[in-house]
Amino acid sequence: MSATFGLTAGRTGITGTAVAWRPAVAGLVAQLAAAGDLHFTEVVAENIHLPAVDPRLESLAAGGTVVVPHGVSLGLADAARPDAARLRRLADLATHFGSPLVSEHVAFVRACDTPDAMHGDVLEAGHLLPPPRTRDSLAVLADNIRIAGEQLPVPLAVENIAAVMSWPEDELSEPEFLTELTELTDVGIVLDVANLYASAIARGTDPHADLHRFPLHRIAYVHVAGGRWESGFYLDTHADPVLRAVADLLTDLLETVAPASPGVLLERDEHLSIEAVRADLAVVNGAFV
Amino acid sequence: MTMIAHELDVARGQLAARQASVVADLLAGRPPAGFDPVAAELTSRILVRKRASAASYACPEVALLPGWRGLFTEYAWQCVEHGCAHDDVVAFRRWLVARPVTPEIGAWLRLAEVYAGERRSCVAIRNGFWSLHIGVGKSVWHVKLTRAPGSRLGRGERS
Numbered sequence: 001m002s003a004t005f006g007l008t009a010g011r012t013g014i015t016g017t018a019v020a021w022r023p024a025v026a027g028l029v030a031q032l033a034a035a036g037d038l039h040f041t042e043v044v045a046e047n048i049h050l051p052a053v054d055p056r057l058e059s060l061a062a063g064g065t066v067v068v069p070h071g072v073s074l075g076l077a078d079a080a081r082p083d084a085a086r087l088r089r090l091a092d093l094a095t096h097f098g099s100p101l102v103s104e105h106v107a108f109v110r111a112c113d114t115p116d117a118m119h120g121d122v123l124e125a126g127h128l129l130p131p132p133r134t135r136d137s138l139a140v141l142a143d144n145i146r147i148a149g150e151q152l153p154v155p156l157a158v159e160n161i162a163a164v165m166s167w168p169e170d171e172l173s174e175p176e177f178l179t180e181l182t183e184l185t186d187v188g189i190v191l192d193v194a195n196l197y198a199s200a201i202a203r204g205t206d207p208h209a210d211l212h213r214f215p216l217h218r219i220a221y222v223h224v225a226g227g228r229w230e231s232g233f234y235l236d237t238h239a240d241p242v243l244r245a246v247a248d249l250l251t252d253l254l255e256t257v258a259p260a261s262p263g264v265l266l267e268r269d270e271h272l273s274i275e276a277v278r279a280d281l282a283v284v285n286g287a288f289v
Numbered sequence: 290m291t292m293i294a295h296e297l298d299v300a301r302g303q304l305a306a307r308q309a310s311v312v313a314d315l316l317a318g319r320p321p322a323g324f325d326p327v328a329a330e331l332t333s334r335i336l337v338r339k340r341a342s343a344a345s346y347a348c349p350e351v352a353l354l355p356g357w358r359g360l361f362t363e364y365a366w367q368c369v370e371h372g373c374a375h376d377d378v379v380a381f382r383r384w385l386v387a388r389p390v391t392p393e394i395g396a397w398l399r400l401a402e403v404y405a406g407e408r409r410s411c412v413a414i415r416n417g418f419w420s421l422h423i424g425v426g427k428s429v430w431h432v433k434l435t436r437a438p439g440s441r442l443g444r445g446e447r448s
Contacts, residue, residue, distance in 0.1 A: 127339050
C-alpha cells in the first residue's frame with residue numbers, strides 16, 4: 001500500500017464541500033450530489049452493516065460520489081494492537097464502496113490493564129480520548145497504524161480529536177505529535193478544524209498558531225462541525241451551529257494551503273434536520289473567501 | 290525514532306496500565322492525579338452523557354424516569370458498564386431498586402418491567418399524565434388517565 005496523501009496529490013476525488021451521510025439527511029446529500037455540489041461523503045463505519053446497506057447510500061455511491069468509511073471505535077492509540085475484526089470491517093467497507101481511503105482517529109477508546117485486550121479487564125470509555133503525547137505513546141500509535149495499514153486495502157488517514165483534557169506527562173505539543181506521526185508512518189491527516197479549536201481552547205493555546213504548526217501537507221481532507229460553550233470550554237457536539245470562530249479557522253487553513261483546495265466535510269449528528277445542515281453549510285461555504 | 294520489539298512491548302504494557310488507571314478514574318467521576326481537575330471533571334461528564342445517551346437510545350423508557358440524567362450519572366459513577374447499553378439499563382434498574390424508592394421511581398421501575406416484558410401492565414407517569422401502560426407483544430400501549438391537577442382521559446398510543 002502506498003499513500004496518496006498530500007494536498008497536491010489530487011487523486012482521491014475528495015474535493016469541494018460535503019456533508020457526512022446520515023439517514024436523516026440522505027435526501028439532501030443525494031440532492032446536492034445530483035446538482036453537482038457534492039462529490040464525496042463519509043459514513044460512520046460502525047453504522048453500516050454489509051450487505052444490508054441503505055439503498056439511498058448505494059445509489060449515491062453508484063452515481064459516482066466518493067464514500068469514505070470513517071471509523072470511531074478502532075482505538076488506534078489504545079495500548080493494545082488494533083482489533084482484526086474492526087480492521088476487517090473498515091477494509092470490507094472500503095472495498096464495497098471503492099473508497100480511495102478510510103479514516104479513523106488519533107484516540108484511545110478502551111483501556112485494559114494489560115496490552116492484551118483478550119485477557120484483561122477491558123474498560124470501554126465509550127468516547128474518543130486523547131492519548132498521552134509521550135514518545136512511548138507515539139511509538140505505540142505508529143506501530144498500530146503500521147499494523148492497520150498492512151490489513152487495509154487503501155490508505156489510512158487519522159483525525160485530530162477534540163480533547164478537553166491533557167495528560168500531565170505530555171512531552172510533545174499536539175502539532176509536534178502529529179507531525180512526528182506523519183514522519184514515522186505514511187498516514188494522512190483528517191484535519192478537524194472544530195476539534196483543533198476545542199483542544200486549543202482547552203489547553204489555552206492559540207488555535208491559529210497551532211493550525212500553522214500542524215502537518216498541513218499531509219491533509220487528506222478536512223472536517224468541520226458545530227459545538228457550544230460549557231464551563232469555559234468549547235465542546236464539539238455535532239449538535240449545534242458551526243461557530244464563527246471555527247469558520248474563521250477554516251478560512252485561515254484554506255488561505256494557508258491555497259492554491260491547493262482540500263475537501264471539507266460537515267459533520268452533524270444530533271438535532272439533525274435539513275434546515276440545520278443547510279444553515280451549517282452556508283457558514284462553511286462562507287469560509288471559502 | 291524506532292523501537293525494537295521488546296521496547297515496544299514494554300511501552301505497550303506501561304501505556305496499558307496508565308490508560309486503565311486514568312479511564313477508571315474518569316468513568317468514576319474522579320479527577321486522575323496530576324490532571325487539571327476542571328478539565329477532568331468535564332471529561333467525566335462527557336463520558337457519562339455518552340453512556341446515558343446510549344442507554345436512552347437503546348431503551349427510550351429510561352428518559353421517562355423523572356430526573357433520570359442525574360440518577361443515571363450517580364449510578365454510572367458507581368458502577369462500571371459491562372456489556373451493551375441494554376445490559377446497562379438492566380443494571381441501572383437493579384441499582385435503583387437497591388436505594389430508597391420514591392413513588393416516582395417505584396412507578397418507573399414498574400413501567401420498565403412492562404417494557405422489559407416482565408410485567409403485563411402498570412400505572413405510571415408519562416408525558417405529565419398518569420397513564421396505564423400495557424405490554425402487547427414487543428409494543429407498549431399507553432392510555433392516558435389523569436393529569437394533575439385536573440383529570441382527563443386521553444387516547445391510547447403505542448410505542
